[in-house]
Amino acid sequence: MVLAAGAALGHPQGFHERVSLAVSLKNVDGLVVVDVDGGERAKLIRAGADLNHDGLISGEERPLLQKKLLQLALQGLKVRVSGYPLVLSATDVKLSTRDDHTVSETGLSLAVLVAASVPSPISDGMKLEVEAVSADRSHVLVEVSATSAADGSVVALERHEVQPDEKWAVALRGLGAREPRIGASAPADGGRRSR
Amino acid sequence: MRQLLVVAFALAALSCNKSTPPARAFQVQTRSELVGGQRALGDIGDFKLTNGVIHAVIQNVGTSRGFGAFGGSLIDIDLVRDGKVDPTRGPVGNDYFTEMFPAFFLQAIEPSKVEVLADGSDGNAAVVRVSGDGGDFISIIKELNESLNLVPDAHVTYWVDYILQPGAQYLKIVVTVKNVDRVDANYGAVIPFGFITLLGEGQHLFLPNEAGFDVRFHLDEVYKRPDELQQKYGLAPSLEALPGEVVSMMATEGRGVSYAVAAAPKNAGYMGSPKNRGYYDPYGRTSESILIPIASSSFLGTFWGRPPDDQGSPRIKAGKEYSYAGYLAVGTGDVASVQKVVYGIQDDEWGRKPTAYGSVAGRVREQGTGRPLRDVSVVLQDEKGRYASQARTLENGSYVAHVPPGKYRAFAVADARNVAQTSEYVEVTAGNTANLDVALEPPALLTVTVRDERGRPLPSKISVEAIYDYAGADKLPRQFLYNLAVGEHFRNTDLIDDAAGDENTRRYLEAVFYATLGDVGRPMRPGHYRVFASRGVEYSLASQDVELTANHTTEVKFVLEHEMDTPGWASGDFHVHSINSVDSDFALTDRVTSYAVEGVDLVTSTDHNYVSDFQPTIDALKLSDWLHSAIGLELTTLEMGHFNGFPIQVSPGPVSHGSFAWFRRPPGELFAQLRGLATDPEQAIVQVNHPRDSVLGYFSEFNMGTYTTEPYKAGSFSIDQAHLPDGGIGPYDPSQFSLDFEALEVFNAKRDMLLFSYRVPKGGVPGPEPTAYGRCTGGKTADCVPAEGEMTKITVTQLDGGSMETPAFPGALDDWYSLLGHGHHLTATGNSDSHSPNAEAGLPRTYMKVGPSADGSMRGLSQEACMHAIRQGHVVVTNGPFIEASVNGVEIGDAVVAADGEIDVHVKVQAAKWVDVSSVRIMRGGRDAFVPVILEDIAVPKGTELVRLDTTRHFHVPDRSFIVIEVRGDADMWPVFTPYEIYSFQISDAVTAVAGSLASSFGPAKWGKYKPAPINTVRPFAFTNPIWVSYASSQPLKAPRKTLPVGSSEPFRPRAMMDLRKLFGAFHSDPN
Structure with missing residues (x-):
């Protein structure tokens, strides 16, 4: 009940996570952005990186803070292509402490580029399945686009607020010529989600 | 000792230096950081500027929460108040500013990024930057822009810097256009650059010239100037010399806050070129002047910049950029306080010097x-x-x-x-x-007491009428009776041509106020008046002449009778605005009272993109026995139309209390999402409002043919039907036209021009004949001027390439009859669309057959029964007379089986004594009659008895017909309902003026004098919803209406897909 109310009000104090996934023939790239509202939650995360308890996040402690946020950003994210699980690796990370290097209630933000490659080409008709749970179990906004192999043009597919315990599936199209499929699942019609 | 002296001096120095708080810019994290106020639209994720003196919010990218299309606008700005925070509403502020964004004539920026450029931590200005490419926020202008090359072919990008200095009481806004292409950006004409400002009601616009507070009518005069200037100076209006107000600044007066817009002289070159100097100099142009060509409702255009001149041509060369700047100042409520801020602006970089004053x-x-x-x-x-x-x-x-x-x-x-x-x-x-x-001079005091027949206090409206002296047939009262320029209020008149010897042609209302619970006292200007008491269309109208003298109290007592009882029927208004709409300043207390005093039973809140709840106010005013309320919303798009949904849920948390984004979404999806907001989607009503309004009318925008009920091919200056950049179908494509709604607002406010298709008036129209169209001869019926009483028509091209005739100025009533004939069971409603006291509550109103809960106290009114009545069509629409009708005993909204087509139509018309009824028309429509056939016109003898007609007529009708009854009156309804006297300056008028020689290609202008009158008196008119007649019983299949929960999956169609790496690059992290 409380979580539902929080979601209806846009959970003003919590985690806000957005994931943009770009699917191409052989890769799935993503940008994950997490904003942590100012408040107790942010303070706890900061405190967790303050190893010497001096109330400051030093240069040496910053990577720890970044690591913690990275873990929170990616831990609930699972992506599959027609049942084949992808291993998303972070390729670049940016952290913003909002110019506040103390253990305070100031919010935090993190952006991370992720990428995963697939053993066989991804083709039109396959399904991209996404599960996403943010650290406070609020919804995660997920956007999916496809890059054509033919001319590199980008086709926007769908955007959805993925709820906890939801498996959201997007039918892939706009990738180019049909290729042998990977995975055992049959292609489905688009946009159907299941819980 | 020496050390002590040093310390003492240091302390003295500290106490003498007042430190100016720094300016800061940041992204909003919590609601306590917002500005707050009646018009505040800011939300978490937006960007804030503050310096302890003023604070402002710039919306993040996305759809505008104001009246515009795009995010990235300045949406809130106010003085920094005392920092109080309300636990439920957030900061207690006084923002009374709606939206402001740069405009390049009629193109805006479609932002792709908003960022903090300088957070102010270095002690200098704080800056928020909005950047992106150009976007058409009014797509009907797109063809004008393209055909005249007003948007250059080269790739130009834009950015806007909102700059706040420490200690400043104004925001500086610098707009830059950069040509990032390899070719020059050539403009087809010198177009003005500046800003579009949406002030909203509550901010009274003041121009420091002959207009003062009378901007609306002074702009009418200004638009006549081109003819004078052409004769005097040989100049013609054009894009390079737009007609408009020429002023040193634009300022406002408001409650506790006021605003002003001023220009920076540097690069402000639109006015003052050799081509147009003679056009503007006579009106006091200086290097700091602003041109205001458009001031419509809340939509204000302020321009001073222009594309740079390159060897006589407007052009931004490859790789170059052009900037202009302006200032938005904030005052404490009156014009003087904000003018002082503007006078004090010194900006050496942009050439602005303080003004001596x-x-x-x-x-x-x-x-x-x-x-x-x-x-x-x-x-x-x-x-x-x-x-x-x-x-x-x-x-x-x-x-x-x-x-x-x-x-x-x-x-x-x-x-x-x-x-x-x-x-x-x-x-x-x-x-x-x-x-x-x-x-x-001191005022007089008038006290009024109103009781019903049983002596009980009665909520009533008090109208105080006076007579003005004859001043000449060509003089309008606002030119001599009162002075709008100094801020006097508009007085409604009877709109009858003045005659020297007839006082009844020179009536006006000095005041209108409400006796909320039957008693009211009010100061008044001394004078001779006739005081009226009324309570809408069911009650009598009483009057008394009084002489009010200064410092004296005059008491008047009235008894009003409930002349027209409507047992089992409740009246409602399903299109109502309050102060929660940006274009209304009607406080909730006055808003709900205005309904109680007009005898409306059910009022539905439908604010623009905002969900309001009137019931707490009704309860607080102890009006619950008289008035019931429902919660609704007017989903207000910029060009697609306005759509109401009710009854819906209200969500107190979000900024708009539950409204949702509409931009670039097709109408069927909007209807489904309105249902998704409902308390019970299966019971929801989605209503299309004023479908034949110009830019704001759904049928007009989609070019719906009246007799086909389908879109035909768009002509020039139509809504943008192009595909989306990703190849998807655009939201305005004809294939997106949807009739998946329950109700159609056929009768909107007191605007005859939207209700009835235009016919050439009997007696002709004075003035020269149009050059584009001649008289209809030789059997021609379209694209020509027909005989008096006939409808003007045009020939249009259908989507399949065929051609057809359709009304040139269609009215919603004819559309509705045609829709019914095509089998669309849409319930017609009549609503006031009231934004102010001038638009009387419940004029018109929708009567619903709801049963016993409509009788007695309105506490017991069943909202469910009301909604059921609307869905089933048990509805009569009226501004006065009340109609009961049946066919073979079957009532309005129901279907009757008449195997041989023989029907008995029973009609009973009632009206209060002061409502005139002159004729009743019984009509039949159907698949064979998209234009209904008149079965009989019945003249009603003049009279004041309650029942004006009670008759049964017999007819033979074809299968699958419907019967509708119309009732008309000849005498106007003054003073209870005043004429439609102030029409909004239409955007189409501005486009016509701008188009100049192109005006002949702009549809409505081709007709010249043969077009609907923009003003009209209010005469009685009522009509029933249909009674369906068929030869055999048939249960029409009822497909469930589509419902989309808010926040559900939606196709993702961004304007421009951005590379993930670019998005990542835009993310501002801590410096390494």
Whole structure:
């Protein structure tokens, strides 16, 4: 009940996570952005990186803070292509402490580029399945686009607020010529989600 | 000792230096950081600027939460208040500003990024930057833009820097256009660059010239100037010389906050070129002047920049950029306070120097008593007749206004008192203050008591009528009876041509107010009046002549009778605005009272993109026995139309209390999402409003053919039907036209032009004949001027390439009849669309057959029964007369089986004594009659008895017909319902003026004088929803209406897909 109310009000104090996934023939790239509202939650995360308890996040402690946020950003994210699980690796990370290097209630933000490659080409008709749970179990906004192999043009597919315990599936199209499929699942019609 | 002295000096130095708080820019994280106020639209994720003096919010990218299309606009700005935070509403502020964004004539920026460029931590200005490419926020202009090459072919990008200096009481806004292409960006004409500002009601616009507060009608006069200038100077209006107000600044007056927009002289080159200097110089143009060509409703255009001149051509060369700048100042509520801020602006970089000014100060007192008067508006006028400033008196009656050096006199304006004008001018020199006191006459006091037949207090409307002296047939009352320029309020008149010998042609309303619970007292200007008491269309109308004298109280008592009882029927209004709409200043208390005093039973809140709940206010005013409310929403798109949904849920948390984004979404999806907001989607009503309004009408925008009920091919200046950049179908594509709604607002407000298709009036129309169209001859019926009484028609191209005729100026009533004939069971409603007291509540209204809960106290009114009645069509629409009808005993909204087509139509028409009924028309429509056939016209003898007609007629009708009854009256409904007298300046008027020689290709303009009158009196009109007749019983299949929960999956169609790496690059992290 409380979580539902929080979601209806846009959970003003919590985690806000957005994931943009770009699917191409052989890769799935993503940008994950997490904003942590100012408040107790942010303070706890900061405190967790303050190893010497001096109330400051030093240069040496910053990577720890970044690591913690990275873990929170990616831990609930699972992506599959027609049942084949992808291993998303972070390729670049940016952290913003909002110019506040103390253990305070100031919010935090993190952006991370992720990428995963697939053993066989991804083709039109396959399904991209996404599960996403943010650290406070609020919804995660997920956007999916496809890059054509033919001319590199980008086709926007769908955007959805993925709820906890939801498996959201997007039918892939706009990738180019049909290729042998990977995975055992049959292609489905688009946009159907299941819980 | 020496050390002690050093410390002492240091301490003294610290105490003498007042430190100016720094300016800061940041992204909003919590609601406590927002600005707050009636018009505040900011939300978490937006960007904020603050310096301890003023604070502002710039919306993040996305869809505008104001009236515009795109995010990235300035949406909130206010003085920094005392920092109080309400636990449920957030910060207690006084933002009364809706939206402002840069405009390049009629193109805007479609932002792709908003960022903090400088957070102010270095002690300098804080800056928020909005950047992106260009976007058409009004797509009907797209063809104009493209055909005239007003948007260059080269790739240009834009950015806007909102700059706040420490200690400044204004925001500086610098707009830059950069040509990032390899080719020059050539403009087809010199177009003005500037800003579009949406102020919203509650901010009273003031221009420091002959307009003063009368911008609406003064702009009408300004638009006549081109003819004069053409004769005098040989100049023609064009894009390079747009007609408009030429002013040093634009300022406002409001409750506790005021605003002003001023220009930076550098690069402000639109006015003053050799081509147009002669056009603007006679009106006082300087290097700091602003041009205002459009001031419509809340939509204000302020322009001063232009594309740079390159060897005589407007052009931004490859790789180059052009910038212009302006200032938005904030005052404490009157014009003077914000003008002072503007006068003090010094900006060396942009060429702005402080303006030399002096002051006029004084006191306003009451004549006779000498009592100081607070809250009086004092307006200063110079010797040339220009209104220079305005200020409000304080508690002690004092005021101070700031003006350039010159000679001034003062007008003191207060409700219920005659305007006082000083006879002499005082001279003001720079840096000095001249004294000017004013005395106002005391008011009279009028008290009114209204009771019903049983002696119970009755919520009633009090209208105070007076007669003005004859001033000539060509004079309008606003030109001599009162002065809008100094801020007097508009007086409604009877709109009858003035005759010297007939007082009944020279009536006006001095005041209209409400006896909420039957008793009211009100100060009034002394004079001779006729006081009326009324309670809408079911009650009698009573009057009494009075002579009101200063310092005396006059008491008037009335008894109103409930003349027309409608057992089992409840009246409702399903299109209602309050202060929660940006274009209404109607406080909730007055709003709900206005319904109780008009005898409306059910009022539905439908604010623009905002969900309101009127019930707490009704309860607080103890009006629950008289009035019931439902919660709704007017989903307000910019060009697709306006759509209401009710009853819906209200969500107190979000900024809009539950409204949702509409931009670039097709209508069917919007209807489904409105249902998704409903308390019960299966019971929801989705209503299309004013479908034949020009830019705001759904049928007009989609070019729906009246007789086909399908879109035909768009002509010039139509909504943008192009595909989306990713190849998807655009939301305005004809294939997106949807009739998946329940109700159609056929009768909107008191606008005849939207209700009835235009026919050439009997008696002809004065003026020259149009050149584009000749008279209809040789059997021709379209694209020509028909005989009197006939409808004007045009030929259009259908989507399959065929051609057809359709009304040139269609009315919603004909559309609805055709829709019914095509089998669309849409319920017709009539609603006031009221935004202010001038648009009377419940005019018109929708009567619903709901059963016993409609009788007695409105606490017991069943909202479910009301909604059921609307869905089933058990509805009568009226502004006065009440119709009951049946066919073979079957009532309105139901279907009757008449195997042989023989039907008995029973009609009973009732009306209160003061409502005229002159004719009743029985009509039949159907698949064979998209234009209904008149079965019989019945003349109703003049009379005042309750039942004006009670008759049964027999007819033979074809299978699958429907029967509708219309009732008309000849006499107008003054003073209960005043004429539609102030029409909004239409965007189409501005486009026509701008288009100049292109105007002949702009549909409506081709008809010249043969077009609907923009103003009209209110005459009785009512009609029933259909009774369906068929030869055999058939249960039409009812497909469930589509419902989309808010926040559900939606196709993702961004304007431009961005590379993930670019998005990542835009993310601002801590420096390494």
